Amino acid sequence: MNIDRMQTPELLSLNKFNVDEEEPHIVLDKEICARCEDKPCLVVCSAGLYKLDKSGGISFDYAGCLECGTCRIMCKDKGIVKWVYPRGTFGVSFRHG
């Protein structure tokens, strides 16, 4: 197998996740996000989960979150209205770490 550039969806598909469908651990106020000029989340997320949608707003899926916390501390306009660790047993489970 050759080493190659990998996109984050492919990288994340290698990890073990148990997604909490009932209780998202990160919640955005998309109106605040749409007004945010800098949108640092687009580049700092280690999992590349923050994307621009067609209307220039933020689209985000917490399912592949690595739970690092970078988006929370970089979110200047406080569009991230909730950031907690997933409930016990949910979220990413590293098999190597």
Place this chain on the structure above:
Amino acid sequence: MGDENFDAIVIGAGPAGIACAYTLAKQGKTVLVIERGDSAGSKNVTGGRFYTYALEMVDRGLTAEAALERKVTHEQIMMLSGNRAISVDYYDPSFNRVGGTAQSFTILRAVFDPWFAGKAEEMGATVVCGIRVDDVIEKEGKIVGVIAGGDEMYANVVVAADGVNSFIAQKAGLIKDIESHAVAVGVKEIIELPAQTIEQRFNLKSEEGAARLILGCTEGIHGGGFLYTNKESISLGAVFMPEEVARHGRSLPEMFQEFKMHPAICPLLEGGKTVEYGGHLVAEEGYRGIPKKLYREGFLVCGEAAGFVVNLGYTIRGLDLAVLSGLAAAKAILEAASPAKVGPAYMQQLEAVKLLPIMRALDGFTDALDIPNLFGTYPKVAADLFQKLYAVDGSVPDHLRKQIWGVVKGNKLTLRQLFADGIRGMKAL
């Protein structure tokens, strides 16, 4: 868990929490460790390397049983610039005497942490995984327990060893949420390769390992790369200051992939298979990043939650300091005559186990590593110099002094700037 009142509840089954639980349980104390991951280590990502002296301080002989990867025999520094690379490889057998305990090992957290948690259980601690602690319980100004998984649990002391984001220390009112300049964000791929291939590529004997830190792979952003050889995999990662990533404007995962494909890195991984991708924050401010208060009555903060990490540029220490802090917390709990004295005793123990003295002595590295040219310009200057030295094409070479000056000017550096950075570095260290 009923109405039991534990001697201690430890939040987080990482090396800090487990060192604390192990030490307390060994002395007959009742300890409950609450871990939010499925198993200990399943939420953790490290570079990483573990210095064994800390484990030996918890209990002599523990290292021999520990689930570690390879003993580090090759200490390496690498500088990248464009498609060029400079490598330094320091080999020193005295760090790994036959029959003695090796100084440090490479480590995988999802392997090491469950082993260590198991040792604490053998001592009598209870380790419960898959439960997130949501809050602390306060009574008359003291922390008396935690709320986790809808249950209330009580203890004489609550030890927060819940890692860099430490929400629990925030809930206890000891710290505010992290400031973005205080941390860096790291990403890492685990790339599986046969042991023999790793040994051939890194010039290692069986069980030997390499630890490599890399400068000049972050597009000028504060940070760097790392590469650790595990038994049958390579941990390749890079760490970036998130504020600068935001200003730089290129996605962090993309920059990391660029680094992975560098012509001096990629061949080391060839034929390997990526099996995991991790991301984590790491405290970057060393001694000055430690919160002003690490305790209140009934409550102690340990490990990275307390900012116990130092980045020296050529190595990074966090896991050993975590273990020391857990040990210090346990000793404080064991020796304090009354609950009110546990906190002050913890501060004394952090001195006695040398954690704070070590961090104080290394404080200057935070300034030295704050020199912006270190992450792009200086690796390029170094590579340009090597290029001048090694390029032979039959032409008459300039005087060496002139060549050096040419490189300095070519990188738009002034003598003044070089001097200023030099002084800054010297002063810091």
